[in-house]
Amino acid sequence: MTGNKLTDFSRLAIHTITTKPWAIETAIARYAAAGVKGITVWRQALEGRNPVLVGQAIKNAGLSVVSLCRGGFFPAFDLKNRQAAIADNKRAIDEAAALGAPYVVLVCGADPGQPLADSRRQIEDGIAACLDHARAARVKLAIEPLHPMYAADRSAINTLKQANDLCDRLQHPNLGVAVDVYHLWWDPDLEHEIARCGASGYLLAFHICDWLTPTVDMLNDRGLMGEGCIPLRTIRAWVEKTGFTGFNEVEIFSNRWWAQDQDRFLAEIKRTYLECS
Amino acid sequence: MTGNKLTDFSRLAIHTITTKPWAIETAIARYAAAGVKGITVWRQALEGRNPVLVGQAIKNAGLSVVSLCRGGFFPAFDLKNRQAAIADNKRAIDEAAALGAPYVVLVCGADPGQPLADSRRQIEDGIAACLDHARAARVKLAIEPLHPMYAADRSAINTLKQANDLCDRLQHPNLGVAVDVYHLWWDPDLEHEIARCGASGYLLAFHICDWLTPTVDMLNDRGLMGEGCIPLRTIRAWVEKTGFTGFNEVEIFSNRWWAQDQDRFLAEIKRTYLECS
Numbered sequence: 293m294t295g296n297k298l299t300d301f302s303r304l305a306i307h308t309i310t311t312k313p314w315a316i317e318t319a320i321a322r323y324a325a326a327g328v329k330g331i332t333v334w335r336q337a338l339e340g341r342n343p344v345l346v347g348q349a350i351k352n353a354g355l356s357v358v359s360l361c362r363g364g365f366f367p368a369f370d371l372k373n374r375q376a377a378i379a380d381n382k383r384a385i386d387e388a389a390a391l392g393a394p395y396v397v398l399v400c401g402a403d404p405g406q407p408l409a410d411s412r413r414q415i416e417d418g419i420a421a422c423l424d425h426a427r428a429a430r431v432k433l434a435i436e437p438l439h440p441m442y443a444a445d446r447s448a449i450n451t452l453k454q455a456n457d458l459c460d461r462l463q464h465p466n467l468g469v470a471v472d473v474y475h476l477w478w479d480p481d482l483e484h485e486i487a488r489c490g491a492s493g494y495l496l497a498f499h500i501c502d503w504l505t506p507t508v509d510m511l512n513d514r515g516l517m518g519e520g521c522i523p524l525r526t527i528r529a530w531v532e533k534t535g536f537t538g539f540n541e542v543e544i545f546s547n548r549w550w551a552q553d554q555d556r557f558l559a560e561i562k563r564t565y566l567e568c569s
Numbered sequence: 570m571t572g573n574k575l576t577d578f579s580r581l582a583i584h585t586i587t588t589k590p591w592a593i594e595t596a597i598a599r600y601a602a603a604g605v606k607g608i609t610v611w612r613q614a615l616e617g618r619n620p621v622l623v624g625q626a627i628k629n630a631g632l633s634v635v636s637l638c639r640g641g642f643f644p645a646f647d648l649k650n651r652q653a654a655i656a657d658n659k660r661a662i663d664e665a666a667a668l669g670a671p672y673v674v675l676v677c678g679a680d681p682g683q684p685l686a687d688s689r690r691q692i693e694d695g696i697a698a699c700l701d702h703a704r705a706a707r708v709k710l711a712i713e714p715l716h717p718m719y720a721a722d723r724s725a726i727n728t729l730k731q732a733n734d735l736c737d738r739l740q741h742p743n744l745g746v747a748v749d750v751y752h753l754w755w756d757p758d759l760e761h762e763i764a765r766c767g768a769s770g771y772l773l774a775f776h777i778c779d780w781l782t783p784t785v786d787m788l789n790d791r792g793l794m795g796e797g798c799i800p801l802r803t804i805r806a807w808v809e810k811t812g813f814t815g816f817n818e819v820e821i822f823s824n825r826w827w828a829q830d831q832d833r834f835l836a837e838i839k840r841t842y843l844e845c846s
Contacts, residue, residue, distance in 0.1 A: 404782045404798035408755065441718040443755035444782045444798050450755055478685065478720035478727055505681045505721045510784060521681035521721050 295529025298540070298566055305330025305358045305539035306561065307499075308337040311554045316346060324353035326558055330539040332358045333391060335384065343390035351392070358539050359434065359470075359497060360388040365401035366418030367411035367448060374414055377401070381422045388431045395432035395496050397470050402448040411448035416458060419467065426466040434470040434496040435459070439478075441510055452476055452485035459494045471531060472499035472543065474514055477522040483530050490534020498531050500524055500569055501544045512545045516560055518568030528569065540569060572806025575817070575843055582607025582635045582816035583838065584776075585614040588831045593623060601630035603835055607816040609635045610668060612661065620667035628669070635816050636711065636747075636774060637665040642678035643695030644688035644725060651691055654678070658699045665708045672709035672773050674747050679725040688725035693735060696744065703743040711773040712736070713747040716755075718787055729753055729762035736771045748808060749776035749820065751791055754799040760807050767811020775808050776820045777801055777846055789822045793837055795845030805846065817846060 298304075306328055308319050316337040323331055331350055338346060350357050363384040368374045381396075388396045400415045402408065419433060426433050435455040438447035449455055455469045469489050476482055489495045502520030507513050517524055528540065542561055549557050575581075583605055585596050593614040600608055608627055615623060627634050640661040645651045658673075665673045677692045679685065696710060703710050712732040715724035726732055732746045746766050753759055766772045779797030784790050794801055805817065819838055826834050 407800055407803075408757075412757070439717065440755040441716065441784070441787075444780055444784075451757070454757055478717040480685075480689070480728070480731055503721055507718075507721075507787060510718075510787060523684055526684075 295525040295532070297525070298569055301327045301562065301565070302329055303538070303540050304328050304562070304565055305332060305356070305541040307332040307334060307361060307541060307543040309334045309361070310542055310544045310561070311557065312550050313554055316341070317349070320350055320353050320355065322555065322558060324355055326562060328355065330356040330358040330541070332361055332397075332541055332543070333393065334361045335387065338387065338391075343387050347390065347392040356539070357391055357393045358541060359395045359397055360384060360391060360393040361397045362399045363396045363433065364398035364447070367401045367403045367406070367414040369403055369406050374418065378418055378421045381418070382425045385422065385426050385429050385431050389429040393431070395434045395468070397434050397436050397497065399436055399438060400447045400449045402443060402445055404444040408443065408448050415448060416461070419458070420462055423462065423464045423466055432466045432468055432496060434468050436470040436472055437475055439475040451479055451481070452489060453481060456485055456489050456492065456494060459492065468494040468496035470497035470499060471495065473522050473524060473527050474499070474501050474503060477503060477527065482527070486527075486530045487534060490531070490536060495531070495534055495536050496538070497541060498528070498536065498538060499541045499543045501542065509547060512547045514544045514546050516544060516549065517542070517564040524569045540565070572802040572809070574802070575846055578604045578839065578842070579606055580815070580817050581605050581839070581842055582609060582633070582818040584609040584611060584638060584818060584820040586611045586638070587819055587821045587838070588834065589827050590831055593618070594626070597627055597630050597632065599832065599835060601632055603839060605632065607633040607635040607818070609638055609674075609818055609820070610670065611638045612664065615664065615668070620664050624667065624669040633816070634668055634670045635818060637661060637668060637670040637673045639674045639676045640710070641675035641724070644678045644680045644683070644691040646680055646683050651695065655695055655698045658695070659702045662699065662703050662706050662708050666706040670708070672711045672745070674711050674713050674774065676713055676715060677724045677726045679720060679722050681721045685720065685725050692725060693738065696735070697739055700739065700741045700743055709743045709745055709773060711745050711747040713749055714752055716752040728756055728758070729766060730758060733762055733766050733769065733771060736769065745771040745773035747774035747776060748772065750799050750801060750804050751776070751778050751780060754780060754804065759804070763804075763807045764811060767808070767813060772808070772811055772813050773815070774818060775805070775813065775815060776818045778819065778821045786824060789824045791821045791823050793821060793826065794819070794841040801846045817842070
C-alpha cells in the first residue's frame with residue numbers, strides 16, 4: 293500500500309511556525325497568494341493581536357483556520373504549576389474559539405524531576421479538567437503523541453497507542469488525536485493504531501515533514517518532505533483509509549530552512565508536497 | 570516497586586567504550602584495581618590484538634569477560650552488503666569465542682534508503698543466518714533494541730516487544746536480548762516486556778547509564794547514573810524480579826566525560842553505581 297500522489301493544493305495547510313521568520317500577517321498573505329488552503333496558528337504568532345481579528349483576516353484571505361498550536365504541558369511536580377497549566381489550557385481553548393479554530397493541539401508535557409508514570413497520570417487529569425471548558429467553547433483537544441526522544445521534558449505521551457488508550461479512557465466528544473509522521477514513523481504498530489484511531493473517531497489532524505539522517509538538532513532539524521526517510525505516501529494512505537479528509541499540515545522546525553528566503557521555502561513546500569507527500 | 574540499593578561491586582561491569590580514551594590494557598588494569606568485576610569489550614578495542622591473549626589478560630586480572638560489543642548492522646539495500654554483514658557477524662562470533670565472551674551484543678542496523686519493514690525483515694534473516702555459527706561457537710547473540718531516535722540508520726529494532734517477538738519467531742537457544750535503560754526507559758510497556766523477556770529465557774544483559782535533559786548530541790551525550798531522569802532502581806528491580814543475576818553493565822558514550830580525567834570518571838562511576846543505580 294503506497295497511496296496516491298497529491299495532485300492539487302486543496303488539502304495543503306501550513307503551520308505558522310514552519311515559516312517562523314514571517315509575522316502572521318505576512319504568512320496569511322503569502323500562503324493565500326501561493327494557493328495554500330489552511331493555516332494552523334501557533335500561539336506565539338498571536339502575541340499582541342486580537343484572535344478574533346486574526347481569524348477574520350485568515351478567512352478573508354480565503355484560508356481555513358485548521359487549529360491552534362499548542363496547549364498541553366500539564367505535568368509538574370508542584371500542584372500550583374499543574375493548576376496554572378490547566379488555567380493556561382483553558383485560555384488556549386478560548387483563543388481557539390475566538391480565532392475560529394476547531395481544535396487545540398496538545399503537546400502534553402513531562403517533568404524530568406518525577407517518574408514518567410506520574411507525568412502520565414497528570415496529563416490525563418489535566419486533560420480531563422479541561423474537557424467541559426472545551427465542550428462549552430465548541431473546541432476539540434487533539435492529543436499529539438511526541439517522539440520518545442522528547443519523553444523527558446516535552447511529552448510523556450510517546451506512541452499513538454498511548455493517545456488512543458487515553459481517548460478510550462476519557463471518552464469525550466471533544467477529545468481526539470493529532471498524528472504527526474515525525475513522531476510516529478518508526479512505530480511498528482503505526483498502521484494498526486492509525487486504523488484504530490480513525491475507527492474510534494479520534495483522528496483530528498495529520499502533520500507532515502521528514503526525518504533527516506543525521507539529525508543534528510533534536511528540536512529544530514526536521515526535513516522538508518522528501519529530504520528524509522519517512523514513507524509519507526504510505527502513512528498518508530493509512531490515514532486516508534480511515535476516511536480522513538482533513539488537511540495535510542506541513543509542520544517543519546528547521547534552523548536551516550528558517551535561515552533561507554521564506555518565499556523560496558514556500559515554493560519548495562509546494563513542490564515537495566506534490567512530489568513526495 | 571523501587572528496588573534495593575546496590576551495596577557492593579560484585580555485579581559491576583563496564584564497557585570499554587565508557588572509558589574510550591584508555592587502551593584496553595589500561596582499562597583492564599584500572600578496572601581491576603578499582604574492584605570492578607566485569608568488562609564488556611568493544612571490537613575496536615581489540616584492533617591489532619589477539620583476542621585469545623586479551624581474554625586471558627582479563628581473566629588474569631580477576632575480571633569476567635561479559636560480552637563482545639558489537640555485531641549487527643544487517644540491513645542494506647544491496648544483497649552484497651547484506652552478505653558482507655553476515656560474514657562480519659560470523660567473524661564477531663569467532664572473536665567472542667576467542668575472547669571467552671558468552672555473547673555478542675547486536676546493534677541490528679537500519680538503512681534509511683529503504684522502508685523500515687524491509688530493514689526489519691533483513692535483520693531477522695541476517696540473525697537467522699548466523700545462529701548455527703553461534704551455536705557451533707557456543708556464543709549467544711543478544712539483540713539490543715535501540716531508542717526510536719536511531720530507527721533511520723542504527724537499528725530498526727526499537728522496542729523490547731520487537732526484540733521479544735523476534736526471539737519468539739526464531740526460537741533458538743543461542744538468541745536472546747540485551748536490555749539497555751537508555752533505549753527503553755520511555756516505553757509504557759517496559760515492565761511487562763521485561764517480565765516477558767525474563768520468563769521466556771531471553772534476558773542476557775542489562776546496560777545502565779542515564780538520560781540527560783537537554784541531550785545535546787544524539788549519540789554521545791549519555792549521562793552518568795543519577796545525572797538524568799531514568800528510574801534506574803525501578804527498572805533494575807523489574808529485571809531482577811525475573812531472576813536475572815548477571816552484571817549491571819555501565820555503558821556511557823559521553824564527549825563530556827571522555828574529555829575528563831578517566832580515573833576520576835571511574836571513581837564517579839563507582840560512587841553513582843551505589844548511590845543511584
